[in-house]
Amino acid sequence: MRVKCTVNGEKHEIDDVWEGESLLYALRERMGLPGSKNACEQGECGSCTVYLDQTPVCACLVAAGQAQDRDIVTVEGLAGEEKLHPVQQAFLEAGAVQCGFCTPGLLVATHDLLEREEQPSDPEIREALAGNLCRCTGYEKILDAVKLAASRKAEAAT
Amino acid sequence: MEFLRPATWAEALAAKAEHPDALPIAGGTDVMVELNFDVKRPPFLLDLTRVTELADWAPDGGMLRVGAGVTYSRLISELGDQLPGLAMASRTVGSPQIRNRGTVGGNLGSASPAGDAHPPLLADSEAGAVVEAHSVRGTRFIPISEFYVGVKRSALEPDELIAAYWLRPAAGPQQFSKIGTRNAMVISVTAFAIALHPASRRVGTGFGSAAPTPRRATEAEQFLSDELTASGRWESRAELDPAAVAQFGELVAAAASPIDDVRGTASYRRHALSVMAKRTLVWSWSDFRNARPAPNSRRTA
Ligand SMILES: Cc1cc2nc3c(=O)[nH]c(=O)nc-3n(C[C@H](O)[C@H](O)[C@H](O)COP(=O)(O)OP(=O)(O)OC[C@H]3O[C@@H](n4cnc5c(N)ncnc54)[C@H](O)[C@@H]3O)c2cc1C
Numbered sequence A: 001m002r003v004k005c006t007v008n009g010e011k012h013e014i015d016d017v018w019e020g021e022s023l024l025y026a027l028r029e030r031m032g033l034p035g036s037k038n039a040c041e042q043g044e045c046g047s048c049t050v051y052l053d054q055t056p057v058c059a060c061l062v063a064a065g066q067a068q069d070r071d072i073v074t075v076e077g078l079a080g081e082e083k084l085h086p087v088q089q090a091f092l093e094a095g096a097v098q099c100g101f102c103t104p105g106l107l108v109a110t111h112d113l114l115e116r117e118e119q120p121s122d123p124e125i126r127e128a129l130a131g132n133l134c135r136c137t138g139y140e141k142i143l144d145a146v147k148l149a150a151s152r153k154a155e156a157a158t
Numbered sequence B: 001m002e003f004l005r006p007a008t009w010a011e012a013l014a015a016k017a018e019h020p021d022a023l024p025i026a027g028g029t030d031v032m033v034e035l036n037f038d039v040k041r042p043p044f045l046l047d048l049t050r051v052t053e054l055a056d057w058a059p060d061g062g063m064l065r066v067g068a069g070v071t072y073s074r075l076i077s078e079l080g081d082q083l084p085g086l087a088m089a090s091r092t093v094g095s096p097q098i099r100n101r102g103t104v105g106g107n108l109g110s111a112s113p114a115g116d117a118h119p120p121l122l123a124d125s126e127a128g129a130v131v132e133a134h135s136v137r138g139t140r141f142i143p144i145s146e147f148y149v150g151v152k153r154s155a156l157e158p159d160e161l162i163a164a165y166w167l168r169p170a171a172g173p174q175q176f177s178k179i180g181t182r183n184a185m186v187i188s189v190t191a192f193a194i195a196l197h198p199a200s201r202r203v204g205t206g207f208g209s210a211a212p213t214p215r216r217a218t219e220a221e222q223f224l225s226d227e228l229t230a231s232g233r234w235e236s237r238a239e240l241d242p243a244a245v246a247q248f249g250e251l252v253a254a255a256a257s258p259i260d261d262v263r264g265t266a267s268y269r270r271h272a273l274s275v276m277a278k279r280t281l282v283w284s285w286s287d288f289r290n291a292r293p294a295p296n297s298r299r300t301a
């Protein structure tokens, strides 16, 4: 089947999509957007987190056909032309990235958290990132990165 | 496989009538796992996410009619005050990403004994919630306790779809408690819900993961309702009698017929159920004593 959707502001039209295929597969294998990672294909790890109509979801649990006419933003859509997004920059600087497999999903989830909550508390951060697993960092640096990104955002706003 | 994409409810019902073997997909949080892991290969997928009617809720004649496609996230933010028990259960489902997509309609569709929406649906009002099922043949209102017919089997006919479920807005305290191996992203070892209905002097219960289907503990409900009425506690709001609390816990555990599996043993499940029943009773009774009309307290076991 054919699926049309908007990804990172660009219209995509993909053909020969298998009806049972996930949005994650379509993004990675048909649209040339391998940023969203495939680690579990069962909603457990969050490394495939993308925005679907402004809501963070696991792309592995969305059928590609359900993305028809929808607006998707992936990790590739977070950065500007020249600069990384402040959330990405903060992850780099805080050392929140080791193997990096969990990072795209964490970036989208953190981006969403900071859109809703400018200065999230530790429990709020933990709750917001509860659906994102990291096997490397032990999460402490990730919490640091979220707080760094939040304070950068607050500085930029003043 | 074919992907059916009805734009309206009428189209969805027509498609389901024409293809009774079509697998509906809402949030996809159960269906996609089965597709990704080759557990299911349905001839048709019937996407319900375009049907806007399913994503609405509204008060109707003293009840709330909630569309099958309302996500857990929306239920928590929009209906948390009116349906505190169901909202508490919803907060324990998966992760934010899962709650942004998953629906109570899908939880009902899967009819898993471990589904977290079931206990509060069973505990709601005197007879529990009601499932509104539609087909091209007409509408059926299925009482929730008749909806679950076996392990992952519901009373839905092959041509039927769930349109909505009906609940009474809470008129008394409600609680939900779930045992799992950690706080997030966990399928329950067992779960328990209680709702006090002071106006009708009844207590509602529901439990999950401790029988082939989600169930009410009807004897426990009857015992406690009678005991609270006989002792005049609905009026006096006096402290509970510890012996009655203990008896309630035992009757809840006795209503279960759990199995041993990887998540826990049958005897652990029985024990956990009695503990959760006693705790949630004490919590909700203390809410009642503090006389908040429709408290929305959050506690975890
Ligand atoms: C990582 C992860 C964690 C999870 N954690 C929990 C948890 O903590 N607690 C819990 O209870 N569940 C959990 N689940 C399971 C799942 O999220 C829930 O069962 C959810 O309610 C399913 O809703 P959905 O809209 O995604 O359903 P779908 O996957 O779209 O559908 C589920 C079933 O219902 C049927 N269906 C859907 N809508 C209708 C309708 N309107 N009429 C008729 N049939 C319909 C489908 O055909 C399918 O059989 C988890 C799942 C994942 C992947």
Ligand code: FES
Residues within 6 Å of the ligand: A037, A038, A039, A040, A041, A042, A043, A044, A045, A046, A047, A048, A049, A058, A059, A060, A061
């Ligand atoms: S790949 Fe989607 S949640 Fe793990």
Ligand code: FES
Residues within 6 Å of the ligand: A096, A097, A098, A099, A100, A101, A102, A103, A133, A134, A135, A136, A137
């Ligand atoms: S950095 Fe390796 S999984 Fe998180």
